[in-house]
Amino acid sequence: MFRRERSIPLRGSAxxxxxxxxxxxxPVRNLTHFGVVHGPSAQLLSAAPEGVPLAQRQLQxxxxxxxxxxxxxxxxxxxxxxxxxxxxxxxxGIQMYESDxxxxxxxxxxxxGDASLVQAVFARGIxxxxxxxxxxxxxxxxxxxDIPAKGPNIVLSEELAGHQTPVTDIATEPAQGxxxxxxxxxxxxxxxxxxxxxxxxxxxxxxIPGFGVPCPxxxxxxxxxxxxxxxxxxxxxxxxxxTLHVQIDAHARAICALDLAPELLSAAEDTFVHIxxxxxxxxxxxxxxxxxxxxxxxxxxxxxxxxxDPSGSSFAVTGYDLAEILxxxxx
Amino acid sequence: MSVRTLPLLFxxxxxxxxxxxxxxxxxxxxxxxxxxxxxxxIISTMFNRKFMEELFKPQELYSKKAxxxxxxxxxxxxxxxxxxxxxxxxxxxxxxAFKYQVLLCPRPKDVLLVTFNHLDAIKGFIQDSPTLLHQxxxxxxQLTEIYGGFSAGExxxxxxxxxxxxxxxxxxxxxxxxxxxxxxxxxxxxxxxGPLPWGTKVPGLIRTFNNKGEEVRKVEFKHGGSYVxxxxxxxxxxxxxxxxxxxxxxxxxxxxxxxxxxGASENLAAQTQESIAPxxxxxxxxxxxxxxxxxxxxxKPSGPEPGFRLNLFTTDEEEEQAALTRPExxxxxxxxxxxxxxxxxxxxxxxxxxxxxxxxxPRRSASKGDDLLxxxxxxxxx
Numbered sequence: 001m002f003r004r005e006r007s008i009p010l011r012g013s014a015x016x017x018x019x020x021x022x023x024x025x026x027p028v029r030n031l032t033h034f035g036v037v038h039g040p041s042a043q044l045l046s047a048a049p050e051g052v053p054l055a056q057r058q059l060q061x062x063x064x065x066x067x068x069x070x071x072x073x074x075x076x077x078x079x080x081x082x083x084x085x086x087x088x089x090x091x092x093g094i095q096m097y098e099s100d101x102x103x104x105x106x107x108x109x110x111x112x113g114d115a116s117l118v119q120a121v122f123a124r125g126i127x128x129x130x131x132x133x134x135x136x137x138x139x140x141x142x143x144x145x146d147i148p149a150k151g152p153n154i155v156l157s158e159e160l161a162g163h164q165t166p167v168t169d170i171a172t173e174p175a176q177g178x179x180x181x182x183x184x185x186x187x188x189x190x191x192x193x194x195x196x197x198x199x200x201x202x203x204x205x206x207x208i209p210g211f212g213v214p215c216p217x218x219x220x221x222x223x224x225x226x227x228x229x230x231x232x233x234x235x236x237x238x239x240x241x242x243t244l245h246v247q248i249d250a251h252a253r254a255i256c257a258l259d260l261a262p263e264l265l266s267a268a269e270d271t272f273v274h275i276x277x278x279x280x281x282x283x284x285x286x287x288x289x290x291x292x293x294x295x296x297x298x299x300x301x302x303x304x305x306x307x308x309d310p311s312g313s314s315f316a317v318t319g320y321d322l323a324e325i326l327x328x329x330x331x
Numbered sequence: 332m333s334v335r336t337l338p339l340l341f342x343x344x345x346x347x348x349x350x351x352x353x354x355x356x357x358x359x360x361x362x363x364x365x366x367x368x369x370x371x372x373i374i375s376t377m378f379n380r381k382f383m384e385e386l387f388k389p390q391e392l393y394s395k396k397a398x399x400x401x402x403x404x405x406x407x408x409x410x411x412x413x414x415x416x417x418x419x420x421x422x423x424x425x426x427x428a429f430k431y432q433v434l435l436c437p438r439p440k441d442v443l444l445v446t447f448n449h450l451d452a453i454k455g456f457i458q459d460s461p462t463l464l465h466q467x468x469x470x471x472x473q474l475t476e477i478y479g480g481f482s483a484g485e486x487x488x489x490x491x492x493x494x495x496x497x498x499x500x501x502x503x504x505x506x507x508x509x510x511x512x513x514x515x516x517x518x519x520x521x522x523x524x525g526p527l528p529w530g531t532k533v534p535g536l537i538r539t540f541n542n543k544g545e546e547v548r549k550v551e552f553k554h555g556g557s558y559v560x561x562x563x564x565x566x567x568x569x570x571x572x573x574x575x576x577x578x579x580x581x582x583x584x585x586x587x588x589x590x591x592x593x594g595a596s597e598n599l600a601a602q603t604q605e606s607i608a609p610x611x612x613x614x615x616x617x618x619x620x621x622x623x624x625x626x627x628x629x630x631k632p633s634g635p636e637p638g639f640r641l642n643l644f645t646t647d648e649e650e651e652q653a654a655l656t657r658p659e660x661x662x663x664x665x666x667x668x669x670x671x672x673x674x675x676x677x678x679x680x681x682x683x684x685x686x687x688x689x690x691x692x693p694r695r696s697a698s699k700g701d702d703l704l705x706x707x708x709x710x711x712x713x
Contacts, residue, residue: 016495120488189482230483230487231531233532244540246540247538248538251554252556253528286539291552299518320494321501
C-alpha cells in the first residue's frame with residue numbers, strides 16, 4: 001500500500017510529453033533532484049527527504065531560427081563512472097550541463113537540412129552507457145557521445161542506424177563485460193526495439209519488431225526489457241534473444257513512462273500508475289509478473305513517473321497541466 | 332513539434348466558433364436569412380481555396396496571439412460585428428472546447444474523427460449552397476490525403492503539439508461545469524470508465540509465455556477502472572458513422588453559452604513568457620499571418636445591407652461588465668506591430684494587400700503596408 005506524500009510545487013506545469021520526469025538520487029547528501037519539462041523551459045529542483053523543496057533552476061532551450069521558441073523534448077540525468085551530466089534535448093539540438101544545471105559543457109546543433117520543411121525535427125531519448133551518452137533523433141539515428149572524466153571535451157563517437165522512425169526512448173544497464181550481452185535498448189515510434197552491446201563500436205544484437213503502435217518508454221534490467229506501448233500494453237522480453245515472455249494489458253490509454261528498480265512502475269494517460277513485481281520462476285527460468293499496486297491520479301493525464309529510491313518504496317509522478325510533482329511512499 | 336498541426340487546430344476551432352455563433356444568432360432572434368448569410372460568409376472564407384493552400388503547408392503552430400488575429404478577421408467576414416468582450420468570450424469558448432476534445436480523444440488518431448465531426452456539422456449549415464459544399468468536400472479530401480497515411484506515432488506527436496498549445500488554459504465554461512465534464516478548478520474530468528480506444532484491450536490480464544512462444548500462464552489483476560471494449564471503429568470516409576461524439580454540436584437554443592473567468596491563473600510566469608516575445612519573432616509571424624489572411628477573400632457587402640452586432644452575453648450591460656472585469660492575465664493581445672522600417676516586410680505586405688478587399692471605408696494612407704497594420708490595430712479596438 002502506498003500513501004500520498006506532500007507534493008513539490010513547480011514553477012511551470014508539466015508538458016504533455018512522455019518520460020517527463022527525471023530523478024537523480026543522491027543518498028549521500030540526503031537529496032533528490034527532479035527534472036521536468038514545461039515547454040520551452042525545463043525545471044530542475046532539489047528536495048530534502050520529506051519533499052521540502054530546497055533549490056530550483058530553470059533551463060531554456062537554446063534559441064535558433066524559427067517562428068516560435070524551441071520546445072524541449074526531454075530532460076534526463078546521465079550517471080557516468082566519474083561524473084553526472086544533465087542532458088536536455090530539444091527541437092534545435094542537444095544541451096549537456098554539469099549535474100546541477102549551472103554550466104553548459106556541450107552543445108550539439110541538429111543538422112536538419114531540408115527535413116524541417118516537411119517534418120518535425122528534434123532529439124529525444126537520452127541514456128548513459130558506461131562513459132557514453134546515447135541520444136536519439138527524429139530520423140531514427142542514435143548519436144553516441146564519448147564523455148571524458150571531466151571537462152567539456154565531449155566527442156561524437158558514433159551514429160547508430162537501426163531505426164527508420166523517430167526514437168522515443170533509450171534504456172541501458174551496466175555492461176556485463178561478456179561478448180554478446182545486451183546493455184542498451186533503443187525504441188521508436190513504430191514500436192521497434194533495437195538491442196545493442198555498447199563499446200568503442202556499438203553492436204546491434206537483435207531487433208524486436210513493433211506491431212503498429214509506438215513504444216514511448218523502455219527499460220532494461222538484468223537482461224529483461226520492459227517496453228510500454230501506445231495501446232496500453234506492457235511487454236517483457238529476454239534481451240539476449242528478443243523472446244516475448246510476458247504481455248500485460250496494463251492500461252486503458254497510451255503508456256507514457258516506465259521505471260524499473262527492481263519493481264516495475266508503469267504510468268499512462270489513463271490517470272493510473274501501476275507497480276508490478278518481477279521475478280524469475282525457479283523452473284523454466286522465465287520472467288513472472290505480479291501486480292502489486294495501482295494508484296489513480298484523478299483527472300490527470302500522467303506524463304512522467306519514477307521511483308525515488310533504490311528499493312522502490314517511493315515514487316514521484318508528473319501530469320499534464322499540473323504544476324506540482326506528486327509523491328507517494330509505501331506504508 | 333509536429334509541422335502538420337495547424338490545419339487541424341484551425342478547422343476544429345473554426346467549427347466550434349460556428350456552433351457558438353449559430354446558437355447566439357438564434358438566441359438573439361436574428362432573422363433566418365441574415366443568420367444563414369453570416370454563417371455562409373464565414374464558412375466561405377474559411378474554406379477558400381487559396382487560404383486552405385496556405386493552411387495546409389507544413390509549418391509550426393502560430394502563437395496564441397497570431398491565431399486569435401486570424402479568428403478576429405474570420406468572425407468579421409460578414410455583416411456581423413462583435414465587441415471586444417464578445418470576441419474574447421467567443422475565443423475562450425472555442426479554445427476550451429477543443430482542448431477538451433483533444434484531451435478526451437481515446438486514440439491520438441481520433442482527433443481526425445473530431446475534425447470530421449466538425450466538417451459534417453459545417454456541411455449541415457450550408458445545405459443550400461452546392462459550391463460551398465464542394466469546397467468543404469475538397470478540404471475533406473485534402474485531410475484524408477495528408478493524414479490518412481499517418482502512423483500512430485505521427486498522431487501522437489500532433490496530440491502532444493496541440494496539448495502544449497493549450498497548456499495552462501483553465502477557463503471555466505458553464506456548460507462543461509453543468510455537465511460535470513469540468514471541475515470547479517477548471518480541470519477536465521478524465522473518466523476511468525467507458526469505451527476503450529480502438530485497438531486497446533480491456534486492462535486486467537497478465538499472460539506469460541515460454542521460450543517456444545506458448546502461453547504458460549494467465550493471471551487477472553484489478554486495474555481500478557471500469558472499461559469496455561470499443562464497439563466499432565469510427566469511419567474516416569467522406570460519409571460515415573464517426574462513433575465518437577467529441578466535436579459534435581453541444582449547444583442548443585436552450586443551453587446558453589457562458590464563461591466564468593478563472594480568477595487567479597496558476598502559471599502567470601508561463602503566460603507572461605508568451606506576451607513578451609521579442610520583436611524579430613513578431614515580424615516573421617506577421618509575414619506568415621499576412622500570407623494566411625491574404626488568402627482570405629472577404630466579400631464586400633452587396634447593396635445597402637446593414638450590419639448588426641452580435642452579443643455573446645445575455646445583455647449589453649453584461650457585455651460591458653465583462654470587458655471591465657476581465658482578469659489581466661487573460662487579455663488576448665491581438666498582434667500589434669509597430670510600423671517596421673523593414674523595406675522587405677513592407678513590400679511583401681503591400682503585395683498581399685493587393686489581394687485584399689477591405690470591408691470598411693477606405694482610409695487615406697500613404698502606403699498599402701500601413702493599411703494592413705492599421706487594420707490590425709483596428710481589430711484590437713473593435
